[in-house]
Amino acid sequence: MRNDIERVLIDEAVIERRLDSMAVEIERDFPDGTLVVIILLKGALVFAADLLRRVPRPLEIECLNVSSYEGLESSGQVNFLDRHFPDVKDRHVLLLDDILDTGRTLHAVSERLYQEGAAVVHTGVLLAKDKHRAEEVEADYVGFEIGDEFVVGYGLDYKGRYRNLPYVGVLKLEAAN
Numbered sequence: 001m002r003n004d005i006e007r008v009l010i011d012e013a014v015i016e017r018r019l020d021s022m023a024v025e026i027e028r029d030f031p032d033g034t035l036v037v038i039i040l041l042k043g044a045l046v047f048a049a050d051l052l053r054r055v056p057r058p059l060e061i062e063c064l065n066v067s068s069y070e071g072l073e074s075s076g077q078v079n080f081l082d083r084h085f086p087d088v089k090d091r092h093v094l095l096l097d098d099i100l101d102t103g104r105t106l107h108a109v110s111e112r113l114y115q116e117g118a119a120v121v122h123t124g125v126l127l128a129k130d131k132h133r134a135e136e137v138e139a140d141y142v143g144f145e146i147g148d149e150f151v152v153g154y155g156l157d158y159k160g161r162y163r164n165l166p167y168v169g170v171l172k173l174e175a176a177n
């Protein structure tokens, strides 16, 4: 698998240290632990699992399946794939995604959460690309800012693969087929 990776962008130890400090920020901002955390599948699965186990509070966790990326590009459309939407009425929500790119996903899901009656929606991402966004949205918690390139690993996939890489890396062009 390592042979398919051009270069490691953020290694495991660096991610782990950053998650420690993000967990401290979340614990400090929400001392009572009454948050409902929404994990966007599948990309945020690994990030959320590692982050939330560091937050010593009785959190509620829900998952949502959305899709917008096709291969290496954003399709421009955010699709909700679940039949049921979690009950967020009057709740403080922490929405977690793997990466903030065009901003369409966080924007669309936040809007939907407000439509469903959420009191406040906070957002957290492992990665945020440093670029102009199609939607005006920023995350409240950002693990790392990265350049505008396609990355895989630590939950992020290329055509469904590489999510289990323990680090974030850039795929070799030859592997992207």
Ligand code: 5GP
Pocket: 043, 068, 069, 074, 097, 098, 099, 100, 101, 102, 103, 104, 105, 106, 149, 150, 151, 152, 156, 157, 158
């Ligand atoms: P946005 O809606 O902000 O354009 O994109 C967010 C979604 O696109 C992320 O949840 C992720 O699934 C996908 N995405 C954006 N950039 C990348 C990337 O560099 N690598 C991978 N694997 N997925 C990405």
Ligand code: MG
Pocket: 040, 041, 042, 043, 044, 097, 098, 105
């Ligand atoms: Mg995603």
Ligand code: MG
Pocket: 043, 069, 156, 157
């Ligand atoms: Mg994907």
